[in-house]
Amino acid sequence: MTPNNSTISLGFTEQQFPAGVHVCQIISDDNERQESLLKFLLAGLQAGERTCCFSEQVNESILKEFLGNYGISFNNVIDSGAFILSGSRNIYLHENRFDPNRMLAMIKRYHEESEAQGFSNSRVIGEMLSEVQNVPGGNRLLEYEAKITLLLEKHPVTAVCQYDARQFDGATIMDILKVHPWMVVRGSVVHNPFHIPPAKYLSTIKAED
Amino acid sequence: MKNITPELRPEVLGQLLLMQAIISSLPDKTSIFDFTCRGLANLPGVEQVNYSINKEEAIATSIVRFPVQTRSGNYGELLIDVSDTVAFMPYVEYLKNFCFIIGVILDERAKKHI
Numbered sequence: 001m002t003p004n005n006s007t008i009s010l011g012f013t014e015q016q017f018p019a020g021v022h023v024c025q026i027i028s029d030d031n032e033r034q035e036s037l038l039k040f041l042l043a044g045l046q047a048g049e050r051t052c053c054f055s056e057q058v059n060e061s062i063l064k065e066f067l068g069n070y071g072i073s074f075n076n077v078i079d080s081g082a083f084i085l086s087g088s089r090n091i092y093l094h095e096n097r098f099d100p101n102r103m104l105a106m107i108k109r110y111h112e113e114s115e116a117q118g119f120s121n122s123r124v125i126g127e128m129l130s131e132v133q134n135v136p137g138g139n140r141l142l143e144y145e146a147k148i149t150l151l152l153e154k155h156p157v158t159a160v161c162q163y164d165a166r167q168f169d170g171a172t173i174m175d176i177l178k179v180h181p182w183m184v185v186r187g188s189v190v191h192n193p194f195h196i197p198p199a200k201y202l203s204t205i206k207a208e209d
Numbered sequence: 210m211k212n213i214t215p216e217l218r219p220e221v222l223g224q225l226l227l228m229q230a231i232i233s234s235l236p237d238k239t240s241i242f243d244f245t246c247r248g249l250a251n252l253p254g255v256e257q258v259n260y261s262i263n264k265e266e267a268i269a270t271s272i273v274r275f276p277v278q279t280r281s282g283n284y285g286e287l288l289i290d291v292s293d294t295v296a297f298m299p300y301v302e303y304l305k306n307f308c309f310i311i312g313v314i315l316d317e318r319a320k321k322h323i
Binding site: 026028029165169170171173174175177183185186190192193194 | 220221223224227230231234235236239240241242243244245246247248251
């Protein structure tokens, strides 16, 4: 399949982006989180993109009703593989540890499979859990995010990472900004002036293997 | 002797603006000052930044005080340990404004809780 070079919509902003942007959304309000998440999913499914959601905040019944309002059958998109829904705990805390290598391999595979199945593009939205910091591998969270940015250069899955400012401390929120090239500020997506290019960032840390 | 001209870097001003925008969505004072101290440590010429809720009486000569206050509220001070005065100086006035804005945000929150 030929790569799709057109721009995509994130759904929660009017702006258009090339596929494969890596966006950080700092959340402090449950309604804001859910609204952004639902709009992101809807925009993906309406555009024929393969769409994936890792969240504890939405469930099948919320999505059935929301997507149904836009004429999209939840069961159909699940059955066709166009939509993947999973709790973030299952994904990020698999076997009670945070394994960046496993996550990176999963995103790579997701992109390759999406292309092979003929989807125009692919996207994922994930709600990061603060518990990640307290399990084995949790000290590699920033390394993981930096490596995601690198991965998306070759495998352009559009990715939005939701971080709850009520769950992560302020210093960690600042550190998280440094590993995301784009971020959401009051509903708009802006270039992040704190972003450290991933190769530079990764050269400054010693990763556990 | 060569004249050293302090350089004002636009990306640093961008960082200050972005921090202001994010601070307004952080949940509490602890989160705000943790975030602020970590962020301001990126400023040119800065070694480290600490927050003190009370005015520190004795501080090292390398530390510059930035009170976080408005006419109606006093929210402590940021203590910025400066390692390169030439690099740091261009941002001093911006930092004063930045601290004032944090004070305004905290004022508004305090009024909402009344």
